[in-house]
Amino acid sequence: MNLVLRLAWRNLWRQPRRTWLTTGAMVFSNVLLVFMISLQFGMYRLMIENSLQAFTGHMQVQARGYIDDKKMRQSVPDIVSLANELREELDGGAVAARATAFALASSEERSYGIAVFGVEPQFEPRVSNIPGLVGEGRYLESNDAAEVVIGAVLARNLKVGVGDELTLLGSGRDGSFAAVVADVVGIFDSGVAELDRTIAEMPLGLFQDVFYMHGAGHQVVVNAPRLGQVAEFRQRVAALLPDDADLVVHDWDALLPGLKQAIQADISSAVFMYAVLVILVAFSVLNTQLMSVLERTHEFGIVLALGLKPGRLGRLVMLETALMGLLGLCIGALIGGAVTGWLGVQGFTMPGMDEMGAKFNLPSRLHPQVTVASLLSGPAVVFLFSLLASVYPALRLRRLQPVEAMRAA
Amino acid sequence: MRYATTIAALLLTGMACHGAETSPDARAIVRAAVDHWRGVSSHSVMSMLIHRPDWERSMTMEAWTKGDEKSLVRVIEPKKDRGNGTLTDDNEMWTFSPKVNRVIKIPSSMMGQSWLGSDFSNKDVARADDIIDQYDHTLLETEDVDGITVYEIRSVPHEQAAVVWGREELRVRDDHVLLEHRFYDQDGELVKTLETLEIEEMGGRTIASRQRMVKADAPGEWTEIEVISVEYEIDIRDSVFTLSNLRNPRD
Numbered sequence: 001m002n003l004v005l006r007l008a009w010r011n012l013w014r015q016p017r018r019t020w021l022t023t024g025a026m027v028f029s030n031v032l033l034v035f036m037i038s039l040q041f042g043m044y045r046l047m048i049e050n051s052l053q054a055f056t057g058h059m060q061v062q063a064r065g066y067i068d069d070k071k072m073r074q075s076v077p078d079i080v081s082l083a084n085e086l087r088e089e090l091d092g093g094a095v096a097a098r099a100t101a102f103a104l105a106s107s108e109e110r111s112y113g114i115a116v117f118g119v120e121p122q123f124e125p126r127v128s129n130i131p132g133l134v135g136e137g138r139y140l141e142s143n144d145a146a147e148v149v150i151g152a153v154l155a156r157n158l159k160v161g162v163g164d165e166l167t168l169l170g171s172g173r174d175g176s177f178a179a180v181v182a183d184v185v186g187i188f189d190s191g192v193a194e195l196d197r198t199i200a201e202m203p204l205g206l207f208q209d210v211f212y213m214h215g216a217g218h219q220v221v222v223n224a225p226r227l228g229q230v231a232e233f234r235q236r237v238a239a240l241l242p243d244d245a246d247l248v249v250h251d252w253d254a255l256l257p258g259l260k261q262a263i264q265a266d267i268s269s270a271v272f273m274y275a276v277l278v279i280l281v282a283f284s285v286l287n288t289q290l291m292s293v294l295e296r297t298h299e300f301g302i303v304l305a306l307g308l309k310p311g312r313l314g315r316l317v318m319l320e321t322a323l324m325g326l327l328g329l330c331i332g333a334l335i336g337g338a339v340t341g342w343l344g345v346q347g348f349t350m351p352g353m354d355e356m357g358a359k360f361n362l363p364s365r366l367h368p369q370v371t372v373a374s375l376l377s378g379p380a381v382v383f384l385f386s387l388l389a390s391v392y393p394a395l396r397l398r399r400l401q402p403v404e405a406m407r408a409a
Numbered sequence: 410m411r412y413a414t415t416i417a418a419l420l421l422t423g424m425a426c427h428g429a430e431t432s433p434d435a436r437a438i439v440r441a442a443v444d445h446w447r448g449v450s451s452h453s454v455m456s457m458l459i460h461r462p463d464w465e466r467s468m469t470m471e472a473w474t475k476g477d478e479k480s481l482v483r484v485i486e487p488k489k490d491r492g493n494g495t496l497t498d499d500n501e502m503w504t505f506s507p508k509v510n511r512v513i514k515i516p517s518s519m520m521g522q523s524w525l526g527s528d529f530s531n532k533d534v535a536r537a538d539d540i541i542d543q544y545d546h547t548l549l550e551t552e553d554v555d556g557i558t559v560y561e562i563r564s565v566p567h568e569q570a571a572v573v574w575g576r577e578e579l580r581v582r583d584d585h586v587l588l589e590h591r592f593y594d595q596d597g598e599l600v601k602t603l604e605t606l607e608i609e610e611m612g613g614r615t616i617a618s619r620q621r622m623v624k625a626d627a628p629g630e631w632t633e634i635e636v637i638s639v640e641y642e643i644d645i646r647d648s649v650f651t652l653s654n655l656r657n658p659r660d
Contacts, residue, residue, distance in 0.1 A: 073463065106514075113518060113522070169504065175464075180508070
C-alpha cells in the first residue's frame with residue numbers, strides 16, 4: 001500500500017500544471033461553499049433569533065386550541081402565579097406572562113384596529129426586545145397604571161406622541177364592553193413593520209382589569225438560554241404545567257410557521273445551486289483523470305505485463321484522485337475559513353440588503369459565522385463526488401489487455 | 410350575465426301568468442320587507458342573546474330608527490354596560506362608551522367586525538338598506554305555506570357595489586315578514602343565516618319578533634334578537650340621531 005501511495009503522489013506531480021488546475025477548481029468551489037454555507041446558516045440563525053427576540057419568544061404556554069382560534073376565552077387562568085412558578089423552577093429564567101385582545105385604538109383624529117397586549121413590565125424585557133427599542137419616552141413601569149406603549153407606525157397613523165391620550169375600545173373576556181383611556185408613555189421602533197403598526201402594550205394588571213380577565217391571560221412566554229436548548233426546555237416547561245388545566249407548550253416553529261417555511265424554501269433553492277457547482281467540479285475531475293489514464297495506457301500495459309494486478313492499478317488511480325481531493329479540501333477549507341472568518345469579523349453588506357433585512361429582521365451588515373459544519377460539509381461533498389468521478393477511469397483499467405495496451409501510442 | 414337576465418325575465422313573465430292580481434316584482438318585495446321592518450320611524454326595546462358553546466350573554470337595548478339611514482342603539486342592561494351605544498347615519502357609524510366618555514367613529518376597515526360582540530357585523534347594522542339600492546333581485550320561487558304566499562328571492566350585488574357578499578337569498582311572506590335571509594360569499598358558500606323563529610303582532614304590525622343569526626361554519630354560535638316592545642310611525646326628532654345625544658341621552 002505504501003508503494004501505491006508513493007506512486008500515486010509521484011504520478012500527480014508528473015503533470016504539475018494539470019494537477020494544480022484541477023485542484024484549483026476544487027479549491028475555488030470549496031472556498032465558495034464554505035463562504036455561502038456559513039453566510040446562509042448565519043443568516044438563518046439571525047432570522048430566527050431576531051424574529052423570536054422581537055416578540056414571540058422561544059416558546060409559549062397557552063390554553064389548548066388558542067393557537068388556532070385565538071379566542072379571548074381560551075385563556076390561562078391565574079397567569080401571573082403560573083409565570084412566577086415557572087420562573088422559579090427554571091432558576092429565574094426568562095419567563096413573562098401576557099394577555100391580548102383586539103381593540104379599536106383611537107386618538108383625537110383617527111381610529112385603527114390593533115392588537116393590545118397586557119405585559120408584565122418588569123419581566124417583559126427578558127423575553128422581548130420591544131422594551132429596549134422604545135426610542136421616545138420610556139417603557140411601562142408599574143403593573144396597573146393607565147399607560148400604553150405603541151409602535152412608531154401606529155403612532156404616526158394615529159397622530160399621537162408621548163404624553164397624548166389613547167382610547168382603547170374592545171370586548172372583555174365575558175363579552176362586555178371594555179374601554180380605557182391611557183397615556184402614551186413610550187413609542188417603540190422595532191423596524192418590523194407589522195409590529196410597529198399593529199401593537200400596543202399596557203401593564204398586565206390594567207389589561208386584566210379593563211378586559212375583565214379575572215387574573216387570566218393568554219400566553220406565558222419562555223426563553224431558553226440558547227436556541228439549541230429549546231426542545232429540552234420545552235419538555236421541562238411541559239412537565240411543570242398543572243395537570244388539571246388544559247395547557248400546552250408551543251415552540252417557535254409552531255408559533256411562527258412562516259419563518260421555518262421561508263428558511264426551508266431558501267435551503268432547497270440553495271441546495272440546487274450547490275449541487276450544480278459540485279457536479280461541475282466532479283466532471284472536471286473526471287475529465288482530468290480520464291485523460292491521465294488514457295495517456296498512460298502504454299505504461300500501464302507494461303506494468304500489467306510485469307504481473308501487477310489490474311485491481312491495484314485501479315486503486316492507484318483512485319488514490320491519485322483522493323490525494324488531489326484532499327489537497328483541494330485542505331487548501332479550500334483553509335482559504336474559505338480565513339476569508340469567511342475575516343468577513344465575519346469585519347461584516348459586509350450587499351445591495352438590497354436593507355429591504356430584505358426589514359422583511360426578515362436582519363441587520364443591514366452581515367457577519368457570516370464559521371462553524372465546523374459550515375467549514376467542512378461543502379468541501380467534504382466535493383471530495384466525495386471527485387472520488388466518485390474517478391471510479392469510471394479506474395474501472396476502465398480492469399479491462400486493459402497488456403499486449404494491446406503496450407501497442408498503444 | 411345576459412343569460413341571468415333572460416332567465417330572470419322568463420321567470421318574471423312566468424310569475425305574471427301565474428299571479429292573479431299583480432305581478433310581484435322582486436325588488437318591490439324586498440323594499441316592502443325592509444320598510445315593513447323599519448317603518449318610516451320606529452322605537453323599540455330588544456334583547457340580544459349571544460350564544461357560544463361554553464358561555465352565553467344577554468343584553469337589553471333600546472333602539473330608534475328613522476328613514477333608511479338613521480339609527481341609534483343604546484344598551485340598557487346589564488348594568489355595567491349601560492349607556493354604551495352606536496349611532497349610524499348613511500353608512501357611517503359611531504360608538505360611545507360611558508367608561509371613557511368618548512364618541513369614536515368606526516373606521517371603514519372595522520365595519521366588517523362584530524357589532525357589540527354579536528354575530529352581526531357593524532355593516533349588517535349600518536347598511537340594512539344597501540340591499541335595495543345596490544342589488545339586482547330575482548324572484549326564484551313562490552310557494553304556499555299554510556295559506557300564506559312565500560317569495561324566495563335571490564339578490565346579487567351590482568358589479569361596483571361595495572359589498573362583501575357574493576349573493577343573498579331571502580324568503581319573504583306576502584305580508585312582508587322576512588322568514589330567512591342567507592348570506593353567501595363570493596365563492597357561493599353560505600356564510601351566515603338570519604332566520605325568523607317567532608312571528609308576532611306588535612306595534613300594530615305582524616313582525617318577526619325573534620330572529621337568530623347563525624354562522625354556517627359554527628352552528629353552535631349564534632345571536633338571537635327578540636323584540637320586547639315596538640312602536641311604529643311615531644314622531645322622532647332628528648336631534649335624537651346626533652353625536653351629542655349618543656353621548657348624553659335626553660329622553
